[in-house]
Amino acid sequence: xxxxxxAWIDQRFPLSAFIKNELTDYPTPRNLxxxxxxxxxxxxxxxxxxxSGVFLAMHYKPDVSLAFDSVQHIMREVNYxxxxxxxxAVGASAFFIVIYIHMARTLYYGSFRAPRELMWWSxxxxxxxxxxxxxxxxxxxxxxxxxxxxxxxxxxxRATPWVGDHLVLWLRGDYVVGDATLNRFFAxxxxxxxxxxxxxxxxxxxxxxxxxxxxxxxxxxxxxxxxFHPYFTAKDFFGLGVFLIVFCGFVFFxxxxxxxxxxxxxxxxxxxxxxxxxxxxxxxxxAILRAIPDKLGGVVxxxxxxxxxxxxxxLDRSKLPGGARFRPIYRISFYIFIADVxxxxxxxxHPPGGVLAEVGRVATFLYFAVFLLLPLxxxxxxxxxxxxxxxxxxxxxxxGEDDKAGGRR
Amino acid sequence: MKGLRAGLFILLCMTVQVVKAxxxxxxxxxxxxxxxxxxxxxxxxxxxxxxxxxxFLKYGDLSQLGFTDKxxxxxxxxxxxxxxxxxxxxxxxxREGFGLLPPDLSLMAKAREGGPRYIYSLLTGFYQKAxxxxxxxxxxxxxxxxxxxxxxxxxxxxxxxxxEQARDAAAFLAWAADPHAAERYQLGYYVLAYLAVLTLLLYxxxxxxxxxxx
Numbered sequence: 001x002x003x004x005x006x007a008w009i010d011q012r013f014p015l016s017a018f019i020k021n022e023l024t025d026y027p028t029p030r031n032l033x034x035x036x037x038x039x040x041x042x043x044x045x046x047x048x049x050x051x052s053g054v055f056l057a058m059h060y061k062p063d064v065s066l067a068f069d070s071v072q073h074i075m076r077e078v079n080y081x082x083x084x085x086x087x088x089a090v091g092a093s094a095f096f097i098v099i100y101i102h103m104a105r106t107l108y109y110g111s112f113r114a115p116r117e118l119m120w121w122s123x124x125x126x127x128x129x130x131x132x133x134x135x136x137x138x139x140x141x142x143x144x145x146x147x148x149x150x151x152x153x154x155x156x157x158r159a160t161p162w163v164g165d166h167l168v169l170w171l172r173g174d175y176v177v178g179d180a181t182l183n184r185f186f187a188x189x190x191x192x193x194x195x196x197x198x199x200x201x202x203x204x205x206x207x208x209x210x211x212x213x214x215x216x217x218x219x220x221x222x223x224x225x226x227x228f229h230p231y232f233t234a235k236d237f238f239g240l241g242v243f244l245i246v247f248c249g250f251v252f253f254x255x256x257x258x259x260x261x262x263x264x265x266x267x268x269x270x271x272x273x274x275x276x277x278x279x280x281x282x283x284x285x286x287a288i289l290r291a292i293p294d295k296l297g298g299v300v301x302x303x304x305x306x307x308x309x310x311x312x313x314x315l316d317r318s319k320l321p322g323g324a325r326f327r328p329i330y331r332i333s334f335y336i337f338i339a340d341v342x343x344x345x346x347x348x349x350h351p352p353g354g355v356l357a358e359v360g361r362v363a364t365f366l367y368f369a370v371f372l373l374l375p376l377x378x379x380x381x382x383x384x385x386x387x388x389x390x391x392x393x394x395x396x397x398x399x400g401e402d403d404k405a406g407g408r409r
Numbered sequence: 410m411k412g413l414r415a416g417l418f419i420l421l422c423m424t425v426q427v428v429k430a431x432x433x434x435x436x437x438x439x440x441x442x443x444x445x446x447x448x449x450x451x452x453x454x455x456x457x458x459x460x461x462x463x464x465f466l467k468y469g470d471l472s473q474l475g476f477t478d479k480x481x482x483x484x485x486x487x488x489x490x491x492x493x494x495x496x497x498x499x500x501x502x503x504r505e506g507f508g509l510l511p512p513d514l515s516l517m518a519k520a521r522e523g524g525p526r527y528i529y530s531l532l533t534g535f536y537q538k539a540x541x542x543x544x545x546x547x548x549x550x551x552x553x554x555x556x557x558x559x560x561x562x563x564x565x566x567x568x569x570x571x572x573e574q575a576r577d578a579a580a581f582l583a584w585a586a587d588p589h590a591a592e593r594y595q596l597g598y599y600v601l602a603y604l605a606v607l608t609l610l611l612y613x614x615x616x617x618x619x620x621x622x623x
Contacts, residue, residue, distance in 0.1 A: 075589075076465060083596075234614055234618045235615055238612050241604060241608030242608055245604045248597065249597075249601065251597075252594065252597025252601070253593075261524070262520065
């Protein structure tokens with residue numbers, strides 16, 4: 001009976017073929033490390049955020065006089081409302097941790113390089129959508145930091161030449177962040193995740209066309225690919241288990257770790273908190289914003305600092321495969337970049353001024369320098385490595401790649 | 410907290426962790442025994458509620474703290490079980506007296522850096538200045554009077570008694586800010602135990618499946 005139903009469907013819709021080609025038999029490089037688990041984890045976080053968010057929306061009220069209290073209603077009266085809300089709030093931070101690791105892996109192993117530019121760019125779009133969703137979601141609890149964070153960030157658009165004031169008014173729906181802002185942020189916070197789902201599908205279609213990259217950085221011969229199921233389903237689920245242990249540790253035992261105490265005070269437009277700071281996942285970019293003395297310049301630098309990732313396929317001129325693994329200079333610049341982002345986060349979390357302002361400026365300069373020097377550095381590095389003689393392992397990989405290219409010609 | 414959060418990010422990035430020293434709060438252990446929280450509830454209702462609200466709590470919620478019906482009846486002195494914990498003072502009078510409305514205390518234990526330790530430190534932070542006026546170490550210029558008379562108390566036994574009362578009040582407010590904490594921890598242990606076993610099984614099956622490749 002079941003077979004007949006499936007046969008009936010298969011005649012009209014490629015169900016079995018889809019499952020076979022894209023899931024069970026989908027060829028995956030056998031040498032993927034655990035760093036390749038984070039794409040799956042990001043997908044899991046997206047689902048978890050949408051599901052917990054839909055249930056939260058059933059009890060939340062997007063009205064300035066009710067929003068804060070409705071969150072407390074969820075926390076106190078709704079059955080397991082505290083669990084829903086803590087999963088969603090901790091989930092936002094977990095989502096960014098997973099995405100940042102996913103990006104760092106892509107940068108380290110050079111997975112953004114041809115032919116995966118469209119994966120990288122759809123990933124860039126996903127990052128922007130995720131940031132927009134997180135920013136709007138943070139307004140909803142209507143605490144002091146929600147309010148003042150939104151007030152500061154929306155006012156950045158004032159730096160837009162000519163239309164700045166109109167743009168800010170249009171974004172907020174009012175002269176200050178208020179009821180109109182809260183309502184539209186709620187609507188958009190509910191809407192944008194579904195754009196994310198759509199973009200994830202594009203990301204996945206591109207992935208299944210070009211197939212996964214792998215630590216060696218070259219396309220492996222067919223014999224080095226193994227079916228996704230059961231090998232990577234088993235590996236992804238084990239990774240998910242480890243992730244969930246850490247995630248639930250925070251949800252149940254340190255749920256407010258990522259939260260700002262002052263956000264437990266209801267929004268008060270008449271009282272500015274002593275120190276306004278965005279959520280941790282925006283801190284590096286916030287530090288870059290503040291590092292530039294000019295307002296418009298700061299906003300441009302901040303936008304560039306996020307968008308510059310998209311240029312990576314063109315900035316990296318080296319033809320050597322294997323990402324940072326076989327490229328000592330690229331590896332050093334990768335670690336400099338990671339350390340620099342950490343320094344910027346620290347600077348962004350502290351009040352401006354003094355030594356930290358200088359540190360922030362140097363770190364901002366270094367941030368862009370790592371990207372902008374890459375074309376030169378990667379070319380010189382390749383020339384140097386080839387002159388020095390490639391390691392035999394890499395030589396074999398490059399030769400294999402050349403053979404295949406020759407064979408195709 | 411700030412340093413810790415940035416620190417987590419930095420840890421992730423495999424470099425040094427930065428821990429920022431907290432403000433000069435008293436280094437005190439806030440108890441979480443039922444007796445302490447009950448005593449704290451009495452202080453809150455009889456003293457804090459003179460001016461403050463705890464609008465997210467109802468008198469009926471206090472029954473979760475293990476009060477007998479008789480004790481609860483004495484505590485709420487005629488207030489209904491569904492009534493929220495609100496001051497009997499007229500808001501306009503409070504505004505005239507203090508220049509502002511005293512903040513709601515339901516979330517106070519989560520709304521300040523240091524949480525319950527902040528509350529304890531504030532309550533025992535009152536001292537007499539040379540000119541006889543009273544100020545507070547933690548919150549200089551605070552509008553709140555020294556309700557527990559800490560700045561007046563000279564006798565060590567009396568000071569210790571007030572400190573205990575402040576600890577209990579902080580313990581109660583910690584519960585009030587997070588009434589599901591005990592339930593959350595209890596469920597959390599089960600969840601983590603379940604996940605640990607599940608993850609172990611997932612690891613073993615992953616290893617067995619991948620063994621086919623060799």
